[in-house]
Every structure is written in structure tokens, then in C-alpha cells.
């Protein structure tokens with residue numbers, strides 16, 4: 511099943527063709543209690559997403575404009591954000607929500623050309639999808655971003671030291687907080703994972719492949735520019751680009767600027 515605005519407009523409802531995985535209890539069982547905020551002004555697409563996500567076990571709230579999205583963001587575990595909204599530009603919604611919260615945001619764009627714009631603006635989105643997209647892919651991405659945001663307690667149990675300190679930088683995996691000289695640095699879930707991954711072995715180079723596999727997923731096939739965009743975001747928030755050094759042709763290294 512694919513969400514294509516052109517097809518959906520011709521079909522008032524896709525409920526006549528329920529997704530095959532809806533009967534798969536292994537699939538639905540993992541999604542219970544995850545609150546998805548669907549921000550979408552196209553009522554046909556919104557209804558389809560609402561029905562399908564609900565069937566998959568998610569708790570879905572739908573809003574059709576940016577103002578309501580910002581108001582509802584605090585109650586969500588993950589936000590599915592359409593960029594083309596009638597009142598506030600989706601980019602501004604993303605930035606506004608991100609300024610106040612680290613809730614995972616999956617941006618939905620209508621055109622693939624917007625990839626660069628999404629990344630270039632460093633919106634703080636955690637992932638993005640281009641319409642039309644498959645529902646299985648959407649569910650996989652929702653799970654990936656929510657798992658990443660929510661399982662840091664589990665990871666902290668495994669880690670020998672849940673708190674990583676590099677000079678003035680303190681990364682607390684247990685509290686999912688980053689402090690820079692006692693001031694909190696608000697990072698997105700992926701920025702947090704990336705920074706923590708680099709800081710675990712400060713001074714060592716992490717390859718791009720290792721970064722993608724660790725911070726994103728082994729089965730993640732997005733553009734490698736995403737890593738650069740997140741590095742740029744962290745550098746900006748730390749206030750000194752020298753914290754993360756790019757090692758040409760290899761990857762990235764975190765080190766306290768000397």
C-alpha cells in the first residue's frame with residue numbers, strides 16, 4: 511500500500527484494502543501506547559494514516575494545521591509532520607517544536623527535491639519521507655525513532671559508564687541530557703546518539719559506516735549527507751566547530767578544542 515496524494519484523491523477511502531500486516535500480532539504488539547501526532551491538512555491522507563496507524567496499535571491524534579501541531583506536540587511520542595500546511599510553514603513548525611522539545615519528528619515532503627532543503631536548514635527533524643511512501647516503511651521509521659529516543663535507560667544499564675565527560679562536555683545517557691559547562695544543550699534524539707557515540711571514544715575516528723549503523727540503522731539507506739547535517743547541528747549547538755573534526759575520506763572524531 512502506498513500513500514500517493516494523486517491516488518488517494520480518486521479513492522475516498524482505502525479502508526476497503528486493509529494492510530496485510532494488520533493481522534500480524536508480532537507487528538502490532540510493539541506499537542502499543544506509542545502516541546503519534548499526525549500533522550496533515552489533506553483529509554484523505556490524514557484519514558488513511560489515522561486508520562492504518564490505529565490498526566497497527568498506535569494511539570493517533572490528528573491535527574490539520576501548524577498552530578494545532580505546536581499546541582499538541584507536548585503530548586506526542588513521535589510527530590509525523592507534513593511540510594505543506596495551510597497556516598504556518600512546516601519548516602517553522604519543526605523549528606518551533608524542536609526549540610522546546612526533543613520529541614522525534616519525521617518530516618513528510620511531497621517532492622524528493624526537498625531532501626536538500628530539509629537537511630540544509632538543519633531543522634532538527636529525525637527522519638523524513640517522500641510521498642508517496644509505503645506504510646511498512648513508515649511504521650519501521652516510527653519504531654526506529656521512538657526506540658532510539660526511548661531506550662536510553664536500557665542502554666545505560668549496559669554501558670559501563672552512563673555518563674561521558676569530555677572537558678566541559680557532560681553526556682548523561684541515563685537522564686538523556688547534555689551539559690556544556692553546566693548549561694544544557696538541547697539536542698535531537700539522533701544528535702544525542704551521534705554525540706554520545708563519538709564521545710564514547712573521544713579522540714578516535716568513527717567511520718561514516720559505523721556512525722550510520724550505530725546512530726541510524728544498519729538498514730538505513732538515506733543520503734550520507736544526513737550525517738554531515740547532524741554533525742553541523744551539533745557543532746553549532748556546542749558553539750565551536752572544532753569539537754567534531756572531519757577526517758577526510760574516513761569519518762569524524764570528537765575532541766576538546768585545544
Ligand code: CA
Pocket residue numbers: 550551552592593594595
Ligand atoms: Ca499538505
